[in-house]
Amino acid sequence: MYQPSEKEQEYFLRQEMERLKAIREERARRQAEEERARLKELHYLHCAKCGQTMETTKVAEVEIEVCPDCGGVYLDAGELEKLVDAHKRGPFANALGLVRRLWGEVNG
Ligand SMILES: [Zn+2]
Numbered sequence: 001m002y003q004p005s006e007k008e009q010e011y012f013l014r015q016e017m018e019r020l021k022a023i024r025e026e027r028a029r030r031q032a033e034e035e036r037a038r039l040k041e042l043h044y045l046h047c048a049k050c051g052q053t054m055e056t057t058k059v060a061e062v063e064i065e066v067c068p069d070c071g072g073v074y075l076d077a078g079e080l081e082k083l084v085d086a087h088k089r090g091p092f093a094n095a096l097g098l099v100r101r102l103w104g105e106v107n108g
Pocket residue numbers: 047048049050051052067068069070071072
């Protein structure tokens with residue numbers, strides 16, 4: 001009867017260990033993905049403080065989420081910058097609009 005050498009046995013054992021390791025890693029990756037999806041579904045558009053469903057509203061042309069229960073506000077990535085920009089532009093844009101309107105009235 002054929003008896004594998006110690007080296008052959010080690011080779012096959014190592015292969016088997018690597019196969020099991022790949023299965024374990026794939027399973028962990030899939031579970032992490034499922035957990036992320038589960039958490040997203042559970043928390044999507046819910047207030048970070050009180051857990052209630054948030055409502056979308058518009059402030060300076062930017063859609064933001066507001067919690068009707070506690071008044072908390074959620075901003076997506078980049079929305080704070082948009083609001084700050086709109087605030088910076090606001091008074092200047094208004095002043096420019098006033099100048100144009102008065103110019104039109106005076107010269108019209
Ligand atoms: Zn809330």
